[in-house]
Amino acid sequence: MSDRMRIILLLAPAMLVIVVLFFGGLAVGLMRSFNYMPVIGLTQPNLDAYVAVFTSREFYYSFLLTFHISFTSTLISCVLAIGAALLLRRSFLGKSVLNFLFQLNLTVPHLVGAIGILYLFSQSGSFARLGYQWGLIAKPADFPALVFDPYAIGIILQYVWKEIPFIGVIVLANMQSIGTDYESVARSLGASRWQSFRHVLLPLIFPGVLSASVMVFAFTFGAYEIPAILGQNYPAALPVLAYRKYTDVDLAARPEAMAMAIVIAILSALLIWVYIRTSRRSIRG
Numbered sequence: 205m206s207d208r209m210r211i212i213l214l215l216a217p218a219m220l221v222i223v224v225l226f227f228g229g230l231a232v233g234l235m236r237s238f239n240y241m242p243v244i245g246l247t248q249p250n251l252d253a254y255v256a257v258f259t260s261r262e263f264y265y266s267f268l269l270t271f272h273i274s275f276t277s278t279l280i281s282c283v284l285a286i287g288a289a290l291l292l293r294r295s296f297l298g299k300s301v302l303n304f305l306f307q308l309n310l311t312v313p314h315l316v317g318a319i320g321i322l323y324l325f326s327q328s329g330s331f332a333r334l335g336y337q338w339g340l341i342a343k344p345a346d347f348p349a350l351v352f353d354p355y356a357i358g359i360i361l362q363y364v365w366k367e368i369p370f371i372g373v374i375v376l377a378n379m380q381s382i383g384t385d386y387e388s389v390a391r392s393l394g395a396s397r398w399q400s401f402r403h404v405l406l407p408l409i410f411p412g413v414l415s416a417s418v419m420v421f422a423f424t425f426g427a428y429e430i431p432a433i434l435g436q437n438y439p440a441a442l443p444v445l446a447y448r449k450y451t452d453v454d455l456a457a458r459p460e461a462m463a464m465a466i467v468i469a470i471l472s473a474l475l476i477w478v479y480i481r482t483s484r485r486s487i488r489g
Contacts, residue, residue, distance in 0.1 A: 230469075237462035241455075253463035263464070265439035267471070273356050273441065274425040274475075277363035278417050284364070285371035286413065290401075292372075293379045307369050314366060318433045321362045325350040351434050358434040359441075363424050371416040378412040379405070418476050425472050442468050 235241075238249040257263050292303055309317070324330050332347035341347055351358035386408065390400040431441035440448070446468065449461035 233462045233465055236459055237466050239459045241458065253459035254467075256460050257463050257467060262439060262445065263442075266442045266445045269356060269439050270425055270431075270442045271475070273359050273363070273431070274421050277360050277367065277424050278421045280360070280364050281367040281371055281420060282413060282417050285368045285416075286375055286409075288368065288372045289375040289379055292376055307373060309366065310369050310373070312366070314362070314427070315429055315433070317362050317366055318430050321358050321365075321434060322351055325358055325361070327351075352436045354436060356431070356435060356441075359430055362430055362434060363420075367420045367424075371413070371420065374412050374416045375409055378409045382408050414480065418480060421479060422472055422476055425475065426468060442471075 235249075237253050239252055240247065240249045288306060292299065292306060322329065326332070327345050327347045327349060329347075329351075332341070332344040335341045335347055336344045349357075350361065382405070386404050387400045390404045391397075395403070426443055428441075428443040428447055431444050432447070435441055435444065439445075442464065446461050446464040449457050449464060452458075452461075
């Protein structure tokens with residue numbers, strides 16, 4: 205038996221479970237999105253749920269908000285993660301301690317971070333009360349609205365705090381594998397620090413940055429719990445809106461929720477594809 209066949213057989217049980225659960229759930233959701241739910245008497249497939257989704261103004265508001273959250277969180281996380289990786293790859297006193305602290309919140313669940321943001325940055329949270337105690341604001345309610353706000357600042361803050369070390373670890377590993385020889389050659393030929401970073405180091409680490417940022421974008425676009433805890437009621441993020449439709453007391457609203465979930469999956473795949481193509485084209489240019 206060849207090594208390739210042995211690897212395929214070893215991976216087959218796990219892959220079978222993943223494929224069955226993923227595509228099975230996707231198939232069930234797709235059937236329900238076409239109003240095919242024999243349990244509640246819907247036996248005639250149609251496109252009514254998709255028509256309802258694409259004719260709803262709330263859906264488009266939710267899509268813009270979700271895209272803003274994902275794109276802004278990913279962009280800020282990538283920039284700060286690259287800066288942190290540039291700092292951590294240098295040799296200095298206390299580097300190991302700083303590196304440990306940088307990676308510490310990788311083990312912290314997103315929900316714990318969201319509760320922390322809620323208690324710290326809400327208008328009745330710790331920072332608002334400290335600002336009132338120190339005389340910086342007249343009352344805690346005068347604290348800037350960073351949670352349940354229309355710009356999703358609290359949600360973005362949570363994602364940035366959580367995803368910077370995730371992207372940073374990948375970028376730092378790439379930088380350490382590449383070394384500094386290429387940059388040293390560029391500097392010896394007269395390039396500045398910025399030029400050696402922009403034209404030498406960044407193209408070399410770009411594949412790692414791109415793969416990490418795509419994962420972050422896909423996760424933040426489809427995540428439910430953080431927007432549900434820190435987001436406003438209207439417009440809500442797409443996953444929150446889909447969940448509300450799914451848990452509606454009227455079971456006839458389930459097909460619309462399933463249609464919205466399918467649309468979220470398609471939009472995620474499409475946006476990731478556009479993001480990858482645009483990023484590669486910009487870095488080549």
